[in-house]
Amino acid sequence: MRLGVTMFATDLAMPIDELARAAEERGFDSLWLPEHTHIPVSRRTPPAAGQDELPEEYKRTLDPLVALSFAAAATRRLRVGTGILLAAQRDPIVTAKAIATLDHLSDGRVAVGVGFGWNVEEIENHGVPYARRREVARRNVLAMQALWRDEVASFDGVEPCWSWPKPIGGPPVYIGGAAGPKLFAHVAEYADGWMPIGGAGIKAALPALREACDKAGRPMAEVIPFGTRPTREKLDYFAGLGIQEAVATLPSGPADTVLPILDDYAQLI
Template structure:
């Protein structure tokens, strides 16, 4: 069982190179960073978990650049986007950046991808919120072609490019893509078509949705036991919560930690708890 951390890293917190080193030194297995290009001041859709928008989401760092810094000063931990918003990104540019990161890190990248929730953010990118799921699907499929084909091409309503060379290729074949979100019919079908796993939010979402995700994968003729299941968990140490996730089929647990002066003490506590739980 892998244990990793999710961090909404900001310009006000400790340097990411120090964070990454601390994660690896404490025996943890990965670092995940989220993706928002900007945060419009006014929003018609509330923050998904309720309450006011946390200050950290107004200042978060770019995940791909941040993970490159993290990978450069570590040798073992995986570095993941948690989650990337492919619909809002140019797939050719993003595919090259992620392939470069995987190739240069020796195959340590995992791509968490999501559909997004902030409709104003999407609109500023020219993305129709009603079509963000189909756009996400197509952008990831296009990136897969660039990662996996010597001569890649793609044609679709959202993205199209002529036969092209694109290097480097990722070390991992395929580069793992895990879809995040509630287990809707669309998400299940997308995992079955082009995903290598699923990122639920918390143990309850895992327990309620893992059967539907696995059934969709099996129906598509793929092996559901090969899926990565990585629930993102709230802050704090809870071995009971960890046990629930393991029983629900999790392959990795990702715990939210703060990106402020308390970070390193938090990692000390988490690292010790994980070591004890593994005994």
């Protein structure tokens, strides 16, 4: 079982290069960073996790690709990933170039977790109607994959073009979100795997994910429980389901808050 970690990287949290080095030294496999481009003050959308108030770190989140470049530069083997990148809110040409550059410079250590987003006003500020966010995210990911893969790439709305560097490692794409036929159809069509938040309900969802993959004529997607609070029993349970990787959540805070928890998690590796 490979174990990674995720934290809201902010201007007040433990510096991301220090966290990356600490994770690699303790044997963790990967480091994942979330994304919010901004948080509109109106707060029309309630917090996705059901909190009374949106936690402060949502307002202060670093750009994940810039922050991950520091993590990659500070390490040698640690995989770095977005968990998650809001694909509907990004220009696919610019984002594909940034991810490919990071993958090239890190010798193929990049993974891309993507999601559709939950904050209505944040999404709408990018000119994307909330009801179309899945459609736009799909189009943008397929466009990025074409730019990464093809010597001459073209996609909806963009004429044939060149874009280098090409990424070394793919990179693999994982889709985050709750189980359901719509999400599993996206996973089966254009992703390498599914990143369920936490881990509850995974066993019950696996048959539907397998059916979607079979229908698409592809191998079973990877499953990476994301943002979990790991215990030995939980990791053994995941392993019994055939899961090979999980990502543990860390608090967004200074080193003296984060490192003791990282040390506790390291006992499970």
